[in-house]
Amino acid sequence: MHDAAGHSEAAEDQRQLRSGSSPWRMLQHSLPRTPLLADLRCDVAIVGAGITGSFAAEALARQGLSVVVVDRLMPGRGSTAASTAMLQWEIDRSLTELTELYGLDKAADIYRRSYAATADLCDYIQALGISCLFAKRSSLYLGGGDTGLTQLAREHGLRRQVDLPGDLLDRGTLIERFMMDRPGALLSPGSAEADPLCLSLGLLRIALAQGAVLVEDEVVAYDWSSDSASIGLAGGRTVEARHLVLATGYEMPDFITTDLHRRSSSWCLATVPQQPSALWPERALIWESSHPYLYARTTDDGRIVVGGEDQATENVKEREQLMPDKIAEITSKMRNLWPYASYEIAHAWSAEFGETDDGLPLVGPVPGAARVLAAYGYGGNGITFSYMASRILAARIAGTRRPWFDDFALDRTAP
Template sequence: MLDFIATEQSDLRGGVSPWQAGAHRPIRHPLTESIATEVLIVGAGITGSLMAEHLTRQGRQVCVIDRERPGMGSTAASTAMLEWEIDRSLQELAAIYGFEPAAEIYRLSLGAVAGLYELVQSNGLAPTLRGRNTVYLAGGDAGARELLAEHELRERAGLPGAFLDRRTLSAEFAFDREAAIVSPGSAEVDPLRLSHALLSLAERRGAKLYDGEAVGYDSGGRTTHVALDNGCSIEADHVVLATGYVMPDIVTSDLHKTASSWVIATPRQSPQQLWRDGALIWEASKNYLYARTTTDGRIVIGGEDDDSVVAQSDRDRLMPRKATILLDKLQRLWPRAEPFAEFAWSGAFSTTVDGLPLIGVVPGHPRLYAAYGYGGNGITFSYLASRMIGRLIDGERLAWFDHFAIDRAPVV
């Protein structure tokens, strides 16, 4: 459920994930001279790929730069659980911003997953994409009473789902928890294959992909000049920052923070060792456990989030202990699984105090756009960002964009 991101070029993630590169791996080309373009996208991961696909479909001239191979940073370490339910429950979000804004945000997230699913299916981009239900399990301080209240608020907001008590949950899914909310409308995918397919499609429409790291931004004129580490520069009418949580100095937010998470993937399991329908699993607790299956029968389970650990060396040092904890939690959650970690990885992830992303115009820089702070909804919010920023570049601004504004007021 998390999208992992980097602090430095050599500090992207630890360990190895099970995701595979797509059949057509986008290749960066060297940039030997300064150029001009209509839109420059900084970052060729899943956010940059979604942006490139959308803007080229709109007929824009697009260039994409990245300092490393496309998708091999944060995207390769994502768990790619495409959920519309966000890190803050609807109850929590309503307590911060009021019911109507919170309900609208949840409906926008639901629509984003549906839009992404349609995009992938209509273009035949990712055979690993599968629609999924989510099972939101009681956990921590959230028991049956709290989940029932959340379900009733979701019903009021027009959101789909059903409340399951302990007996029904056990009978239908064999999970031994006090209660759960089961909701349709989510999905799962191999994130690396999806990112490569999107970027390849954008390239076929004319997008250019270059090797380069942005080291400076000058947006004082009618266009923005982006200086690269090789001495060249790119002049663009619009610049989109899709660089994880590595934000340049011109982007600031009191809401933004970073943390670390750890993930393991089991060996291939038999069908009898997997839970019903391969549903996406997550817990109703602050530092929740999350789990999914893969097309080849693995179980991916993660969590153990820690906002005091960011450096890769510290994550690597903790990985054996975190993997052991996750295996123990897997055994308690689903005793039928073979409790062995064939893959283990970790990374820092970007989140915000209110659980909502930071998407939109960079304050003070009207032709510079950014997308950060995704938390556990990385690819869902990446899709939403591509549609928002596409409209902003077209000169269209909708009222609901304020929910995700980079300069929105901090939560009190």
């Protein structure tokens, strides 16, 4: 039996993944949650009812499996509610960087899979009819810092070489088309935006309609010593399953050990709604090559959502103390990039997030824990990785194995 403690030195810090308020529609949704009056048995138990757990629950319930989803919080109220929901295929590590780590063949394969997964994700959301303010967008990757036009041209050349779409914009073209002054940019199709809370709850609602059960309780123990896996709950009950999926977001149980993972904090703001003329052309998803980088999008009601200033801290009090300065810095940088909008702030928040050294997710069997699978879609395109994780785990549970699954393994060699 293993307890459910995480890596954080302060357990209470771990329980508060975000601070402040995001603009997503918090109060418009409720889902039936079942208090356990007896122990349960099922095919798959999923720990975590955020976006990753919701993707997994829908995919596995659709396969006809009995699914139980457990979370101590209301669904989506953890780190999902703090997401900016930029549904991208581009990875935190550029194709150039990923090629330096793993070689062009593997790097290109990973990028192409991410591109295909984002396209599938967009089709999937639309096919399910989830009302989540989904909109297709291009992404605008801005040069800056050590990344000038030469580096952007190299990245663009690699992408073209492996059949990834996108255009290289020089400074003049960028100013003319987007009214933004940077050394250059890569403009790429195939991304999207959504309300992450609406998306997550919409997926979970569909899973429940397919027979999944949602349990509000805290997991306090894990056990995989028998021919099944089980979780012990704070309420005293046990859920036993043929397979256990960990979709715990940035609260990783301490029996998972990997050299690839680290946790940091990020800060975000959302402006008041504004007129369309105050928003940049095409309303592309914006992210910078500089570190720490800025990332920005718009919303359906005309807000600008912008975040960044990432810092390696997990301490809630420190994160909250840094909030005024971080929000001021983000506002200043965004105003410098796009001075044509109002930066009257309606929402400001901060959150803990996870990232990996190679920018790739952690998906697959947990070493040393039989029948336990992990789904950690970390990074700037975390929602795309969460979608990919649900497909990988559904395939594994169905008995399907693909060599490329190892690219995301928890025990892959750190670069």
